[in-house]
Amino acid sequence: xxxxxxxxxxxxxxxxxxxxxxxxxxxxxxxxxxxxxxxxxxxxxxxxxxxxxxxxxxxxxxxxxxxxxxxxxxxxxxxxxxxxxxxxxxxxxxxxxxxxxxxxxxxxxxxxxxxxxxxxxxxxxxxxxxxxxxxxxxxxxxxxxxxxxxxxxxxxxxxxxxxxxxxxxxxxxxxxxxxxxxxxxxxxxxxxxxxxxxxxxxxxxxxxxxxxxxxxxxxxxxxxxxxxxxxxxxxxxxxxxxxxxxxxxxxxxxxxxxxxxxxxxxxxxxxxxxxxxxxxxxxxxxxxxxxxxxxxxxxxxxxxxxxxxxxxxxxxxxxxxxxxxxxxxxxxxxxxxxxxxxxxxxxxxxxxxxxxxxxxxxxxxxxxxxxxxxxxxxxxxxxxxxxxxxxxxxxxxxxxxxxxxxxxxxxxxxxxxxxxxx
Numbered sequence: 001x002x003x004x005x006x007x008x009x010x011x012x013x014x015x016x017x018x019x020x021x022x023x024x025x026x027x028x029x030x031x032x033x034x035x036x037x038x039x040x041x042x043x044x045x046x047x048x049x050x051x052x053x054x055x056x057x058x059x060x061x062x063x064x065x066x067x068x069x070x071x072x073x074x075x076x077x078x079x080x081x082x083x084x085x086x087x088x089x090x091x092x093x094x095x096x097x098x099x100x101x102x103x104x105x106x107x108x109x110x111x112x113x114x115x116x117x118x119x120x121x122x123x124x125x126x127x128x129x130x131x132x133x134x135x136x137x138x139x140x141x142x143x144x145x146x147x148x149x150x151x152x153x154x155x156x157x158x159x160x161x162x163x164x165x166x167x168x169x170x171x172x173x174x175x176x177x178x179x180x181x182x183x184x185x186x187x188x189x190x191x192x193x194x195x196x197x198x199x200x201x202x203x204x205x206x207x208x209x210x211x212x213x214x215x216x217x218x219x220x221x222x223x224x225x226x227x228x229x230x231x232x233x234x235x236x237x238x239x240x241x242x243x244x245x246x247x248x249x250x251x252x253x254x255x256x257x258x259x260x261x262x263x264x265x266x267x268x269x270x271x272x273x274x275x276x277x278x279x280x281x282x283x284x285x286x287x288x289x290x291x292x293x294x295x296x297x298x299x300x301x302x303x304x305x306x307x308x309x310x311x312x313x314x315x316x317x318x319x320x321x322x323x324x325x326x327x328x329x330x331x332x333x334x335x336x337x338x339x340x341x342x343x344x345x346x347x348x349x350x351x352x353x354x355x356x357x358x359x360x361x362x363x364x365x366x367x368x369x370x371x372x373x374x375x376x377x378x379x380x381x382x383x384x385x386x387x388x389x390x391x392x393x394x395x396x397x398x399x400x401x402x403x404x405x406x407x408x409x410x411x412x413x414x415x416x417x418x419x420x421x422x
Contacts, residue, residue, distance in 0.1 A: 029156035029185050036152040039117045042080040052088065059092065068092045083114035087123055094130075103130050110143065121151045129161065137165040156185035156193075163196045175200035189220050198230075207237040225256040232265070245269040252282070260292050267305070276308035296326025303331065312338055320351065329358035333370050340377055348377040368397025372404055375411070384415040385422055 044052060051074050059067040071089045076082040090105030109115060110123045128143035144158050144165075159182035166174040179193035179200075186193075194217050201210045214231040221227060228251040235244035248257070248266040257263055263286035270279035283302045286292040303318035319335035322328060336352035339345075355362065355370045362370065375390035388411055394404035415422055 028187055030153050031155075031185065032152060033154050034152040036150065039120075041116055042114075044084060045076075045081055048074065048076055048081045048085065052084070055088065055092075059095075064092050064096050068096075078112075078114075080114050080116075083109045083112040084119070086112070087115065087119065090123075099130065099134070103127065103134070106130065110146075121147060121153075124150060125155075125158065128158070132161055132165065135168070137168045141165045154181070154185060156182045156190065159185065160190070160192050160196070163193060167196055167200060172200045172203055191217060191220055194220070207234055210234045211238070223254075225251070228254075228256055229262065241269060241272055245273055257286075258291070260286070263291055271305060271308070276305050277311070280305040280309055280311065280314070294321070294325065296322050296328050296331070299325055300328070300331050303334070307334075307338070312342065316342075323351075323354060323358065323361075326361070327359045329355040329361035329370070330366065331361065332358055333362065333366060333373070336370070336373055336377075340373055343380070345377045345381045349374060349381070352377060365397050365399030368394045368400035368404075371397075372400045372407070375404070375407055379407075379411055379414070382418070382420075384411055384418075384420050387411050388422060 043049070051070055055067040055070040058064075058070070068089065071085055071092065074085055076085050086105045087109035090102045090109060093099070093102035093105065096102075106123055106127050110120070110127050113120065115123060124143055124147040128140050128147060131137075131140035131143060141162060144162055147158065148154065159178045163175045163178035163182065166172070166178065176197050179197045182190070182193040194213055198210055198213045198217070201207070201213065211231070211234050214227055214234055217224070217227040218231055228247060232244050232247040232251065235241070235247060245266075248262075248269055251257055251262075252266055257266060263282055267279045267282040267286075270276070270282065280302060283292060283298070283305060287294055287298065287302065292298050299318055299322035303315050303322055306312075306318060307315035316335055316338050319331045319338070323331035323335060332351050332355035336348045336355055339348035339351055352370055352374045356367060356374070371390045371394035375387045375394060378384075378387035378390060388408065391404045391408045391411065394400045395408075412422065
C-alpha cells in the first residue's frame with residue numbers, strides 16, 4: 001500500500017500549480033449573491049486627467065517606460081486621484097513583469113478604498129491573485145475575502161484560489177468545501193478544484209473519498225493518462241480489485257500503459273482475479289516490447305503464470321529462459337518436472353542436470369528432488385544404472401530419502417526383470 005500511495009504524490013505537485021493567471025479570470029463564473037451599497041462615481045481632476053490620458057496613449061502603444069515616467073512624475077493628493085494613479089502605475093509595472101513594484105502600488109490603491117466600484121473590485125481581486133503568485137497565502141486570503149465582502153459576489157476562480165491558499169497553509173479541512181463551491185460555479189468544468197480536493201484527501205490518507213474525485217477527472221479529461229493510473233491505484237488502496245482491474249484494463253486498451261510497473265500492475269491484477277492467461281499475455285507483450293526486462297525474475301514470473309494458465313509448453317519454454325538468464329536451478333527444476341510429466345524424458349534429463357549444476361536457486365531439499373526426478377527420467381529411458389546413481393544422491397537428503405529408497409528397489413527389480421546387469 002505504501003508503494004501505491006507514494007505513486008499518487010504527483011497529485012501534490014499538481015496542487016501547487018492551480019493558481020490562476022490574470023488572463024484566466026472568467027467573469028461568467030461569477031455570481032452576485034448579495035447587494036452592496038453602490039459608491040458614487042468619481043472622476044479624475046482635470047490636471048490628473050490630462051497626464052493620465054498621455055500615459056494611456058503611450059501604454060496602448062506598449063511604450064511602458066514612457067507611460068511610467070509620466071505617471072511617476074505626477075504628485076496627486078490623497079483621494080481618488082492618488083488611488084487611480086497608484087493603480088495605473090501598478091498595472092504598468094505588471095506589464096513590465098516587475099511584480100514586486102506592481103504589487104506595492106496595487107496594494108496601496110486597494111488599501112486606500114478610494115476607487116470607484118468596479119475599479120476597487122478589480123484591484124482587490126488582482127492583489128489577492130498576485131499574492132498567491134508570490135506564495136503569500138495568508139495575505140492573499142485577506143484580499144480575496146475583502147473582494148467577496150466588497151463586491152457581494154462569489155467566483156469560481158476566487159474559491160479555487162482560496163482553496164489553494166488553505167491547502168498550502170495545511171488547513172486541509174477548509175480546502176474541500178471551497179473546491180466544491182468552485183466546481184458548482186464553473187459553467188465549463190475546470191480540473192483545478194478537483195485536483196485540490198484530491199490532494200487534500202490524499203494528505204489526510206482519506207483514500208475512499210478520493211475515488212469519486214478521480215472518477216470525475218477521468219470524465220473531464222479522458223485522454224489524460226495520470227487520472228486513469230491514479231484511479232486504478234486508489235481502487236487498490238481501498239481493496240476494490242474488481243474496479244482496479246477494470247480501470248487498468250480500460251487504460252491498457254487506450255494505450256496508456258507504457259511503463260514496466262504499469263504492465264506489471266495489470267498483470268498482477270489479472271493474476272489476483274484468477275485470470276492467469278490474460279496476465280501472461282500482458283507480461284509477454286510488455287516483455288517483447290522491451291518494457292519488461294528479460295531477466296530471471298520477470299521470466300520466472302511469466303513462466304509461473306503460463307503454468308497456472310495450463311499453457312505448459314509456454315511455461316516450459318520460459319522456465320528454461322529464466323534458468324539461463326540467472327543460472328537458476330529452481331527454474332530448471334520446474335522446467336524438468338514439467339517435461340517429465342509430459343513424458344519428454346530426454347529433454348527432462350537435460351533440464352534437470354542444469355538444475356543440479358546451476359550456481360543459484362536450489363536450497364534445502366530441492367537438490368534431492370532434482371536428483372529423484374532425474375532418477376525417474378533415466379528409469380523411463382531404461383537407463384537403470386544412471387537412475388541408481390541419481391537415487392544414491394537423492395538419499396542424501398532427508399525429504400527424499402524415503403522415496404528414493406522405494407524407487408531403488410523398484411529400479412533394481414525392473415532391471416532384473418529386463419536382464420540388465422547393474
